[in-house]
Amino acid sequence: MTKPNRARAIAIVSAILLLTLVVTLSQRRVKAAPPEGGISGTIKLEGTAPHQRPIDMSKEPACAAVHKANPVTTENVVAGQDGGLKNVVVYISEGWSGAAEAATATPTWDQKGCQYIPHVMGLDVNQHFKVTNSDPTSHNIHPMPKPGGPNHEWNKSQPSGAPPIDAVWGTEEVAIHVKCNIHPWMSGYMVVVKGPYGISDEKGAYKIENLPPGNYTLTAWQETYGTQTQKVTVAAGKPASANFSFKAK
Amino acid sequence: MRTQQLKSIACAVVVLAFSGISSAQLTKSQEDENLGMEAHVGKLTGHARDAGTNYRRYCTGCHGDLGDGEGENAQWIDPKPRNFTLATFKCRSTPSGSLPTDNDLYDTVGRGLQSSNMPSWNPLSDQQRADLVAYVKHFSERWKTDKPGTPIEIPSEPAVTADRIKSGQTLFQKLECWKCHGVEGRGNGSSADTLTDDQNRPIKPFNFHDQTKFKCGSEDRDLYRIFMTGLDGTPMPSFADNVKPDEAWDLVFYLRTLQPLHTKAKEIAKQLGLKPVNPNAPAPANAPAPQPQSNENKPQ
Numbered sequence: 001m002t003k004p005n006r007a008r009a010i011a012i013v014s015a016i017l018l019l020t021l022v023v024t025l026s027q028r029r030v031k032a033a034p035p036e037g038g039i040s041g042t043i044k045l046e047g048t049a050p051h052q053r054p055i056d057m058s059k060e061p062a063c064a065a066v067h068k069a070n071p072v073t074t075e076n077v078v079a080g081q082d083g084g085l086k087n088v089v090v091y092i093s094e095g096w097s098g099a100a101e102a103a104t105a106t107p108t109w110d111q112k113g114c115q116y117i118p119h120v121m122g123l124d125v126n127q128h129f130k131v132t133n134s135d136p137t138s139h140n141i142h143p144m145p146k147p148g149g150p151n152h153e154w155n156k157s158q159p160s161g162a163p164p165i166d167a168v169w170g171t172e173e174v175a176i177h178v179k180c181n182i183h184p185w186m187s188g189y190m191v192v193v194k195g196p197y198g199i200s201d202e203k204g205a206y207k208i209e210n211l212p213p214g215n216y217t218l219t220a221w222q223e224t225y226g227t228q229t230q231k232v233t234v235a236a237g238k239p240a241s242a243n244f245s246f247k248a249k
Numbered sequence: 250m251r252t253q254q255l256k257s258i259a260c261a262v263v264v265l266a267f268s269g270i271s272s273a274q275l276t277k278s279q280e281d282e283n284l285g286m287e288a289h290v291g292k293l294t295g296h297a298r299d300a301g302t303n304y305r306r307y308c309t310g311c312h313g314d315l316g317d318g319e320g321e322n323a324q325w326i327d328p329k330p331r332n333f334t335l336a337t338f339k340c341r342s343t344p345s346g347s348l349p350t351d352n353d354l355y356d357t358v359g360r361g362l363q364s365s366n367m368p369s370w371n372p373l374s375d376q377q378r379a380d381l382v383a384y385v386k387h388f389s390e391r392w393k394t395d396k397p398g399t400p401i402e403i404p405s406e407p408a409v410t411a412d413r414i415k416s417g418q419t420l421f422q423k424l425e426c427w428k429c430h431g432v433e434g435r436g437n438g439s440s441a442d443t444l445t446d447d448q449n450r451p452i453k454p455f456n457f458h459d460q461t462k463f464k465c466g467s468e469d470r471d472l473y474r475i476f477m478t479g480l481d482g483t484p485m486p487s488f489a490d491n492v493k494p495d496e497a498w499d500l501v502f503y504l505r506t507l508q509p510l511h512t513k514a515k516e517i518a519k520q521l522g523l524k525p526v527n528p529n530a531p532a533p534a535n536a537p538a539p540q541p542q543s544n545e546n547k548p549q
Contacts, residue, residue: 059439059440137425138424138425138428140484140486141486142484142486144447147332147335147337147447147448148332148334148335148336148389148391150394152336152337152346152347152391152395153337153346153447153481153482154345154346154481154487155345155346155479155481155483155484155485155486155487156345156479156486156487156490157424157479157486157487157488157490157491158490158491159423159424159425159491162490162491163490165490181429181440181444181445181484181486182425182428182429182440183440184440184443184444
């Protein structure tokens with residue numbers, strides 16, 4: 001080959017090789033997601049928990065009877081002996097870009113002994129839940145999302161023995177207060193978020209699972225003390241931890 | 250030339266200042282955009298754009314320029330005027346949690362609300378009222394994102410019979426209406442004194458013993474609709490999931506026996522010697538069974 005022809009040949013072959021490389025690289029399939037990580041931690045209350053008032057259910061004898069042996073109190077702040085704070089919802093407020101499909105499980109919001117069980121329930125946007133009445137008395141379920149907001153207030157009667165009510169929330173909201181007008185002491189919260197979340201137990205311990213590695217902002221919400229945020233980085237296969245502490249007022 | 254320029258600058262500044270002040274609920278541009286809102290009532294089409302003058306003349310005093318229920322009269326009246334920016338309405342033919350139909354709003358404007366400061370606007374023409382309905386809607390973005398619910402089916406009213414009244418009384422007992430409304434319907438049930446509305450203001454349950462008309466109407470059909478769809482924004486829930494359409498009429502007839510009206514129902518109740526319900530009695534064996542229904546509350 002002549003020199004210029006050889007140079008041209010090399011150029012063409014290199015170009016083809018380069019093109020092949022580029023195309024191959026761009027066609028590379030996304031690998032299976034790396035091992036999912038999680039975040040766990042403890043939520044503590046600094047200081048003395050405010051006194052929870054005993055609830056007088058004498059207006060509803062059927063429920064008063066249920067609690068005769070173990071009187072119940074309000075649940076605005078539920079703190080364990082070691083200062084662990086219960087019912088705190090920890091969720092991803094920034095950095096979650098995961099699947100938009102709602103969880104398929106249908107948790108139950110029960111009315112039992114004229115209380116809401118659970119007191120705080122976490123939900124995905126568009127996740128269905130069931131409201132049941134396990135009491136011998138009628139209740140009305142009256143969720144009160146933010147007035148004028150994207151979720152709308154509704155109010156349904158549910159007599160004793162009535163079938164479960166299926167419902168769903170279409171937009172995130174932290175948090176929707178639920179009440180019963182017949183029994184004004186009844187109070188609970190539905191926390192509607194996108195992505196995984198955890199709710200702290202009596203020891204204040206929570207766990208968020210199924211989190212791909214990444215940088216996240218965590219928000220912890222408690223019904224009396226509001227929210228706190230923290231930035232957390234989750235690495236593949238390495239559990240991350242984030243603790244929160246609320247000051248008793 | 251100079252003074253002219255200064256004048257226009259001063260004008261511009263004043264206009265800007267005022268547009269800043271009125272930014273409470275919707276922005277000015279949002280509101281202008283919403284003025285394209287329409288209402289459809291029978292053959293009429295109402296236009297928000299044509300209602301501004303009438304709204305300012307007749308409605309602003311209570312409902313406020315921004316439709317937020319903060320007109321200058323609001324502080325002196327009870328119940329408070331409706332806040333249209335929240336898009337929550339009591340008088341609906343649609344399920345709890347959903348928007349009313351344009352017709353519902355039109356009926357409310359025309360009828361007014363008994364025992365409140367909301368007068369009947371029937372002296373205004375049909376077209377004017379339809380335009381005002383469109384104007385009411387233009388205060389909330391919800392009318393753009395959601396559709397009104399499907400109005401409930403109301404079967405035709407059957408004849409009043411003693412059996413129906415007794416069945417209605419059984420429902421009144423089983424559904425525990427007396428917990429708020431009281432066993433004689435005087436609005437003095439055990440839960441009555443702690444009731445609050447969605448703005449946390451105290452609110453009283455309807456007193457059947459003393460009152461003849463409801464806020465959302467005065468006919469039997471209106472009463473039917475009230476307890477089947479509930480009154481959103483108040484403690485009054487919807488009972489549609491637990492009352493079959495035909496037995497709802499039984500409850501209507503029983504409720505009529507509690508009111509100071511000369512109705513056939515009241516006459517029959519007197520003949521029967523009907524006594525108020527006993528809250529401590531267990532539900533009778535032939536109490537109607539609750540009807541299983543799918544109660545989806547998805548956003549529209």
